[in-house]
Amino acid sequence: MEEVSCALEVDVNGEATFLVDKSILASYSGRISKLFGKSTELDSKLKVIFYDFPGGAEGFELMARFCYNNGKIQITPFNISVLHSVAHFMEMTKDSSGNGTLVEQTDNCIEEIGYWSWSELVVALKQCQILIPSAISSVLLDKCLEFTVAKMVSVCDESSSISSPDSSGFRYSCDTKSTESGKHNSSRPNWWFEDLTFLNQYLLEKLIKAMLSRKFDQLTISRFLFYYQKTRSSGANLDKKLKIMETVIDLLFLLDWNFVSCKSLFSILRVASGLKISKCSRDKLESMIGVQLDQANLDNLLIPSPPGINSLYDVNLVLRFLKLFLLGGDSWVSVTRMRKVANLIDLYMSEVAPDPSLRPSKFVALAIAVPDSGRDSYDGIYRAMDMYLEIHSKLSEEEKLKICCALNYEKLSSEACKHLSQNARFPCRTTIQALVSQQGKHMKLQCNTDKENKGKLIEKEKEQVVLYAKNLNFPAESEDLREHLQGMQWRVLELEKVCRKMQTQMAKVIKTKVTSSSSTSTTKSLPWLCS
Known part of the structure; x- marks a missing residue:
């Protein structure tokens, strides 16, 4: 029927x-x-x-x-x-x-996805994104992502002979004309950036992981993620910006950080500061910045303090960066990189020193954060301290001494020591220590110079110490200061003894040389002896 x-x-x-x-x-x-x-x-x-x-x-x-x-x-x-x-x-x-089921027909077309053009792959990805979550269980999404990455890899490998990603000799039999065809320039590594900014966070994550599995150039991946964040955040509401930011940070964290731009990370950090991103994402962002702190500049570090903190700049953040940078140890952080960071911190300290709300403990923490071996000179630290003490003139002597303890007087230049000896903002004990240290530094230098000049250098040093001491204005009733002055006088007497002894040795050396020269004309001159 x-x-x-x-x-x-x-x-x-x-x-x-x-x-x-x-x-x-x-x-x-x-x-x-x-x-x-x-x-x-x-x-x-x-x-x-x-x-x-x-x-x-x-x-x-x-x-x-x-x-x-x-x-x-x-x-x-x-x-x-x-x-x-x-x-x-x-x-x-x-x-x-008898034409085949719809499941069979669509499966057969998916098997030929490798012949699709770039434009067709992008359109299919857009359709998959619209269909999420129903398309998640389908093999189509993974296939589209797989061949999208394969297309990018092939275009990059053949950029010398291919003018656009749609110029492949293989085309899908159901190909249709696309307005996107021919607008790309495959000679640029970022030719595909604009086409894939439509991806939501779920598809973006799957795409990046697929690219990593194919050993795609990580520098290009990182640049795309920065481009994606900037493009998608434009005009988005705060909630959307937050999700985009956290997704991009999490994906950047998967890369080799050497391929992630420090400058771009700081740009993201400034945006993230106003979005209240999760602690996990913030820690990842700070870790990526910290390990390449030597690539930062002063403007990067001048980040305003978060709400609720009176100081102008976020010093705690910079201290965290320093800690992360030093975690690698001496074997990981080269001398050159350490010196760059030390110079950067010196500049940063000079910039934050005039802040009246900056506590002494934070200032000292900055001064001692970089190991002593990381600095050739402490002149920058001294200049920052001078500015800090000028602004914070009401600090007690004890607080000033704690700040000055961060100085390595042996790595202060002669000009800095001379300035310090006459600087009324520094504690008197500090100025004496600078003079004694400078005296010791000159003595070491004298041991490595010609004997003929040593006596002159010692005499000059003696005069310099006396001159510095005369310029100091110490209260007469200070027992500690008297002891320091007596110690300096004792050092001057020791210098005089050394000078006389060296002069005697020099006379003996000269006499021996003259006697040896006159004994025979064929005898070679003896080398100068070193004491």
Whole structure:
């Protein structure tokens, strides 16, 4: 007996209602067959409501067209995502026409995805993104991502002979014209950046991981992530910006940090400061910056303090950067890199020193953060201290001494020591220590110079120490200061003894040399002796 036609009313996601022949759909859809397989001609009208139909009304219309057209439909990169998802959702594994089920037809087209052009791959990815989460269980999304990355790799490898990503000799049989064709310049490593900024955070993460698995150039990946963050954040609300920021930071963290621009990281940090990103993302961002702190400049470090802190700049943040930089140890941090960071911190200290709200403990923490071996000179630290003590004139002598303890007087230049000896802002004990240290430094220098000049240098040093001491204005009643002055006088006497002894040795050496020269004309001159 011939089956009687039965109308079926279908409500698709609340977007539209379709009136179709139940028997026609049931001949291709296993889901419809299961729902209404036992219905008879007495059921004059049936109704089904779908709340999560893939592709919405457009997807249902494509499926109905397939059924009413005797199992035939043109499958292209522009509709394959929807058709593939609909085929699995509606269990379209029945074939009453001999043309193959919709599942089979879409699967066959997916197998040829390797022949698609760049534009077709991008369109398919956009369709997959619209269909999420229904497309997640499909192999189509992973296939699209896989061949999208493969296309980028192949274009980069063949950039010398390919003018655009769409110039491949292989084309998919269902290819359609695209307005994007020919607009790319494959000679640029970022030719694909703009095309993929539409990706949401889920697809972006899958794309980056696929690129890493293919050993894609990490410098290009990092530049794309910075470009993505800047482009997608423009015009987005705060909540959206926050999600984009955290996703980009997490993905940058997966890369080799040597390929991540320090300057760009600081740009992200400034934006992130106003977004209240998660602690995990902030720690990752600070870690990436800290390990390459030597690439930063002063402007990068001048980040305003967070709300609730009175100081002008976020000194705690800089201290965290320093700690992260030094975590690698001497074997990881080269001398050159350490010196760059030391110079940077010296500049930073001079910039924050005039801040009246900066506590002495934080200032000292900055001064001692870099190991002594990392600095050739402490002149920069001294200048910063001078400015700090000028602004914070009400500090006690004890607080000033704690600050001055960060100085290495042996690495102060003669000019800095002379300035310090006459600087009333520094504690008197500090000025004496600078003089004694300078005296010791000159004595070491004298031991490495010609004996003829040593006496002159010692005499000059003696005069310099006395001159510095005369310039000091010490209170007479200070017992400590008297002891220091007596110690300096004792050192002057010791210098005089050394000078006389060296003069005697020099006279003996000269006499020996003259005697040896006169004994025979063929005898070679003896070398000068070193004491």
